[in-house]
Amino acid sequence: MVNTPYDLKRPKELEEYILQVAADKSYLIFDKKALTIICTRCGAKRVWDQVYDSQLKHNMEHYCVDCGETVTCKEKRYGRKKLTERGRVLWMVAEEEKTYAQLDLYEIDYTGDEPKVWFVSDKQYLFTKAEQKRFDYVAIYGGGQYWAEVKSITLPRATGSMFSSYWDKTILYMPSLKQIGTDLKYADTTGWTDAYSIIEYFANFTKYQSIELLEKAGFRNIVEEKCAGRGCRHINWRGKSLEKILKMSKGQIKEFRPHECMETLERYHEARRYGINVKFSQTGYLSWRWQEYLQTVCMYMTAEKAFEYLDKQKVGTLGIYADYLKECRQLGWDMKNRRILRPKDLAEAHFISSQQVEDNKNELIQKNFVAGLTEIYDKGEFHLNGLMIRPAENVWELDKESEKLRHCVRTYKEKVAKGKCAILFVRMEADPDTPYYTLELSPEGKIVQCRGLLNCAMTDEVKEFVDTWLKKIVQQKQKGAA
Numbered sequence: 135m136v137n138t139p140y141d142l143k144r145p146k147e148l149e150e151y152i153l154q155v156a157a158d159k160s161y162l163i164f165d166k167k168a169l170t171i172i173c174t175r176c177g178a179k180r181v182w183d184q185v186y187d188s189q190l191k192h193n194m195e196h197y198c199v200d201c202g203e204t205v206t207c208k209e210k211r212y213g214r215k216k217l218t219e220r221g222r223v224l225w226m227v228a229e230e231e232k233t234y235a236q237l238d239l240y241e242i243d244y245t246g247d248e249p250k251v252w253f254v255s256d257k258q259y260l261f262t263k264a265e266q267k268r269f270d271y272v273a274i275y276g277g278g279q280y281w282a283e284v285k286s287i288t289l290p291r292a293t294g295s296m297f298s299s300y301w302d303k304t305i306l307y308m309p310s311l312k313q314i315g316t317d318l319k320y321a322d323t324t325g326w327t328d329a330y331s332i333i334e335y336f337a338n339f340t341k342y343q344s345i346e347l348l349e350k351a352g353f354r355n356i357v358e359e360k361c362a363g364r365g366c367r368h369i370n371w372r373g374k375s376l377e378k379i380l381k382m383s384k385g386q387i388k389e390f391r392p393h394e395c396m397e398t399l400e401r402y403h404e405a406r407r408y409g410i411n412v413k414f415s416q417t418g419y420l421s422w423r424w425q426e427y428l429q430t431v432c433m434y435m436t437a438e439k440a441f442e443y444l445d446k447q448k449v450g451t452l453g454i455y456a457d458y459l460k461e462c463r464q465l466g467w468d469m470k471n472r473r474i475l476r477p478k479d480l481a482e483a484h485f486i487s488s489q490q491v492e493d494n495k496n497e498l499i500q501k502n503f504v505a506g507l508t509e510i511y512d513k514g515e516f517h518l519n520g521l522m523i524r525p526a527e528n529v530w531e532l533d534k535e536s537e538k539l540r541h542c543v544r545t546y547k548e549k550v551a552k553g554k555c556a557i558l559f560v561r562m563e564a565d566p567d568t569p570y571y572t573l574e575l576s577p578e579g580k581i582v583q584c585r586g587l588l589n590c591a592m593t594d595e596v597k598e599f600v601d602t603w604l605k606k607i608v609q610q611k612q613k614g615a616a
């Protein structure tokens with residue numbers, strides 16, 4: 135084993151910590167001859183018949199009477215060759231201003247009389263305000279290993295080796311969070327519970343004074359994002375004051391604080407680049423496709439006026455507002471009227487305007503709807519065995535049919551108007567006004583589909599009825615016409 139770059143003393147309690155906290159599996163190893171039982175989780179030793187019944191069997195699930203953990207029983211005389219478990223553990227030690235961290239690979243070995251933990255040093259870190267360092271223990275291709283300094287001060291995930299999955303588990307030795315050098319005295323380690331983010335946090339905190347300043351001023355989200363590896367070109371991490379770091383005035387900083395995160399900051403600056411005087415509290419309006427929406431809205435008012443109006447709405451996105459204004463224009467409404475431009479309740483007004491647009495569209499389609507159906511209308515209604523069939527008379531009937539039967543015939547309006555299909559309703563004679571089955575007929579007089587509630591298929595009775603109607607009425611008349 136090559137010497138590590140720093141001579142750090144592994145905490146004495148680390149082995150116990152791994153067994154108690156990190157281990158995924160726990161065993162109760164019992165010896166029928168010596169009448170002893172050992173729990174690998176808590177290390178308790180017991181004489182068998184004191185507390186355990188005589189029914190313990192190899193591989194059975196039980197619980198430890200000392201720590202209460204669920205454990206797998208293992209009889210000592212059987213081989214336990216495969217009873218190992220691997221992972222990685224990060225721990226820290228301090229020396230004046232310096233904070234060292236070491237990552238060890240560990241393997242828990244349950245094959246002996248008592249569980250044993252083996253360690254191999256894998257990485258070392260040093261954090262001071264003057265320098266941040268990382269060393270990796272690397273294998274040389276063809277044999278041999280050495281320690282190499284690595285520029286990027288992060289903790290990489292355990293990948294890159296065919297055996298890596300053994301070491302996937304990476305834990306932080308929590309007691310060593312108290313082992314922090316004076317350069318990290320003001321670091322707030324609460325809330326960082328995993329090895330990866332604590333390395334990022336220490337690296338950033340010692341490297342940039344801005345982390346401490348931001349944290350103290352309540353910009354914890356930004357600190358967390360930075361430590362998660364996210365960058366932001368609107369932040370000067372080397373700044374020596376909040377104003378320099380955030381590139382803002384004191385007033386702006388105060389306004390920004392309750393909304394602080396990188397996304398808000400980015401949207402804010404982007405809007406400003408477009409010449410929009412947006413407030414931090416309003417950056418939520420600038421979501422997906424906002425430039426497009428704003429273009430519509432700004433035909434009638436400034437962006438600032440629009441945001442101010444949306445601030446007063448209970449439900450209001452820029453997208454809904456743009457959609458509403460577009461519909462108003464389409465409907466020929468007076469766009470100079472303030473009650474139309476800025477309705478009291480946008481959600482309600484939008485509901486009405488889109489309803490009106492839909493109605494107008496329906497009326498337009500309706501004009502051609504009947505024309506497309508003339509051939510079917512000639513055939514009239516058909517009755518047989520308690521069932522009847524008739525063509526749909528208008529677009530609104532399709533809406534009603536869709537609503538009642540919960541299928542999508544309402545989307546067939548234009549197809550009907552273009553003469554590409556005909557829609558007919560199958561109903562029970564006794565209840566002629568209630569939707570039952572809906573039939574789509576091709577211009578050639580073939581059934582495309584016939585569906586009932588929630589798109590269900592025809593019953594035998596309906597199928598027989600429809601087939602008879604097709605033979606007797608549709609095909610007969612077509613022959614007659616030919």
Ligand SMILES: [Zn+2]
Binds near residue numbers: 174178199
């Ligand atoms: Zn136990």
